[in-house]
Amino acid sequence: xxxxxxxxxxxxxxxxxxxxxxxxxxxxxxxxxxxxxxxxxxxxxxxxxxxxxxxxxxxxxxxxxxxxxxxxxxxxxxxxxxxxxxxxxxxxxxxxxxxxxxxxxxxxxxxxxx
Amino acid sequence: xxxxxxxxxxxxxxxxxxxxxxxxxxxxxxxxxxxxxxxxxxxxxxxxxxxxxxxxxxxxxxxxxxxxxxxxxxxxxxxxxxxxxxxxxxxxxxxxxxxxxxxxxxxxxxxxxxxxxxxx
Numbered sequence: 001x002x003x004x005x006x007x008x009x010x011x012x013x014x015x016x017x018x019x020x021x022x023x024x025x026x027x028x029x030x031x032x033x034x035x036x037x038x039x040x041x042x043x044x045x046x047x048x049x050x051x052x053x054x055x056x057x058x059x060x061x062x063x064x065x066x067x068x069x070x071x072x073x074x075x076x077x078x079x080x081x082x083x084x085x086x087x088x089x090x091x092x093x094x095x096x097x098x099x100x101x102x103x104x105x106x107x108x109x110x111x112x113x114x
Numbered sequence: 115x116x117x118x119x120x121x122x123x124x125x126x127x128x129x130x131x132x133x134x135x136x137x138x139x140x141x142x143x144x145x146x147x148x149x150x151x152x153x154x155x156x157x158x159x160x161x162x163x164x165x166x167x168x169x170x171x172x173x174x175x176x177x178x179x180x181x182x183x184x185x186x187x188x189x190x191x192x193x194x195x196x197x198x199x200x201x202x203x204x205x206x207x208x209x210x211x212x213x214x215x216x217x218x219x220x221x222x223x224x225x226x227x228x229x230x231x232x233x234x
Contacts, residue, residue, distance in 0.1 A: 006156075009154065034222070041227075041228075042227060042228075043118075043204050043206070043225030043226050043227050043228055044157070044204070044225050045224075045225065046222045046223070049222075089156060089157060101159055101162060101172065102157075102159070102223060103159075104156045104157040104158070105156055106154060106155055106156040107154075107156045107157075
């Protein structure tokens with residue numbers, strides 16, 4: 001059972017454009033939603049995260065939009081650069097009942113072309 | 115992240131062999147995790163440990179075992195490797211306490227560089 005559905009699987013964006021990656025979740029107990037960025041040959045690294053008490057969080061060119069009623073959240077990358085080319089994973093976790101595990105989406109491979 | 119190291123980085127083995135992947139961290143974190151990454155399937159949790167006396171199965175623990183030898187060391191073993199276990203394996207760590215000083219789930223996980231395992 002996939003608890004976090006991520007789309008698209010791959011994305012090609014022109015330099016300077018906006019990259020948008022979407023995730024949907026099923027478990028209403030999830031209360032932490034991070035995005036991880038992975039470059040080839042490296043482990044994933046935290047990019048930005050949000051809790052459900054806010055609808056948007058922005059850090060530089062990266063923004064998470066969160067829709068609690070729709071159980072969806074998305075990553076927007078403004079002014080996309082070739083250096084942003086990587087695989088992006090959304091994730092979710094729940095603090096209830098001692099559960100601190102991250103459930104990851106399947107990932108989106110982003111290619112930003114000059 | 116240089117604070118989380120994994121050995122070996124690459125390993126090719128044969129079906130039926132016993133394999134151990136090792137993870138060490140200098141972050142002083144209590145929580146450690148083993149994940150498996152397959153193309154198109156994302157990251158899936160194999161085992162996790164909240165301290166040296168606490169080991170828990172993750173989503174896909176069948177065929178794997180772990181050992182938490184110390185706070186800083188967490189090993190993953192494949193007792194009898196099969197081709198289906200060919201994948202990229204990541205170790206990760208996280209701190210038990212958030213910025214408030216109390217246990218928190220809102221904690222960043224720090225990943226090692228990964229071990230690419232091929233089972234022939």
